Amino acid sequence: MKAVRYHGDGTLLLEDIADPRPGPEDVLLAPEAVGVCGTDTHIVSGHFVSRPPVVLGHEIAARVLAVGERVDGLDVGQLITVEPHLYCGRCTPCQTGRQHLCPDRRAPGVHLDGGMAERLVVPATLAYPVPDGVPAEHAAMTEPIACCVHGMDRLAPSSGLPLAVFGAGPAGAIMIALAKLAGAYPVVAFDPQETRRDLARRMGADVVLDPRQDVTHEVASATGGDGFAAVIDAVGSARVLEQAVSMSARGGRILVFGVSDPAERADLSPNDIYQRELTILGTALNPYTHRRAVSLLQRLPLHELRTRSFGLDGVPDALEAQRGGVADKIFIRPQPTEAPA
Ligand SMILES: [Zn+2]
Ligand SMILES: [Zn+2]
Structure with missing residues (x-):
């Protein structure tokens, strides 16, 4: 599959890498829209600590391609949004109801492979179905919301x-x-x-x-x-x-x-x-608010945000557009079959 990976030292490459393989509790996804935000530009400029080589993209809307054998409640073809955090479960914040303050948290698109790729695998617990009729760009905004x-x-x-x-x-x-x-x-x-x-x-x-x-x-x-x-x-x-x-x-x-x-x-x-x-x-991250943000997707005037989309080959341009503020919100559309908006 094609993926945009950050290799450290400001190096961003569009590469052919092996498709990720889902385990029994995972979902295999085709990312449809991935929001670009300040965090992405900070990762590439070295101001935000990541774990290269890593596929960028943490504001993810994706289509479910396959579910692991132990996964219930998710259907192939469904549009979902990814809650991009995994917590250690062992530290004091994790064990006292404040998991977002976990010092060992890991995030797809920062420490683990993220959404700027043709395929992505995440644990099914991180995939939240979005209501019918919500466009992929709006679903990708669930994380910032x-x-x-x-x-x-x-x-x-x-x-x-x-x-x-x-x-x-x-x-x-x-x-x-x-x-x-x-x-x-x-x-x-x-x-x-x-x-x-x-x-x-x-x-x-x-x-x-x-x-x-x-x-x-x-x-x-x-x-x-x-x-x-x-x-x-x-x-x-x-x-x-x-x-x-x-x-x-x-x-x-x-x-x-x-x-x-x-x-x-x-x-x-x-x-x-x-x-x-x-x-x-x-205020740090989004503890227990991803589901609430999904329920707000059709209540917020998100259509007022002027958007611009780029393909996987346009990620450097998208980051430049993000820095220059040429649109209210920039997206990557990783699937080759879709024409950029
Ligand atoms: Zn972000
Ligand atoms: Zn923890």
Whole structure:
């Protein structure tokens, strides 16, 4: 089969490798759509630790080709999405209900072969059927949606109180839609790029602002002068965290969702956090939220994301397109029979 493998040192090759063989508890899959995200570009640039040689692709929608003899509840021909994590089961987080914090977790597309290939084998427990009528690109977004759902669980925003989302890339856009579903009001989105502000509006943001401008007046009028009860950093930057703190209401909750450079340091006042009783929350991966994300696939305005697709031979171009932000979401379509969208 053809597969796109990362070999370390920035080397990405489209290769012919042996088809994977499913065991009795596995499923054999034909990946149909695989989302490209910042993690993929970080793997190839060496900023995200992987285990080469490895087939990339962790946001996977695939068709079931065969099921192992001990697998129930999955049918050949079904479209599924892959929950891309395996946990060790032996560490303290794994054995105390916080498996996503497992230090030995392994992910298809990072440590194990992922979806940018004509075939993929995963344990059947990681394959989640999607509802009829969901296109493969939307099904491939289950993984990032599941991360957002976990983030919203952490943030636990109140309905009827103002919420801010910094950054309207694909994750910020999903966060805006989830905040609307949760009843936060108004939902205010900040992004310096006009195309992303436009996406924020289409995803349902009530107010959309350019953070490079002086927005003091707009924020005061959106929040009744109180500041935001909840703020989501979907950028990953120390400057955004500082802004999030300064725009928070008393008792405000701040979710750090975006991936920042590990070297960045924020300038925060512990006294301010104490005095205003602020809560700053981290969020990691998507524990127990993949199924919930599947049930949201037809409730979120995912068709508003402008997509672009590439074949397996176009992965370097797709990564370049991801870095350049030429579409809201980029996909790889690994099956040769399908014409690229
Ligand atoms: Zn991703
Ligand atoms: Zn573990």
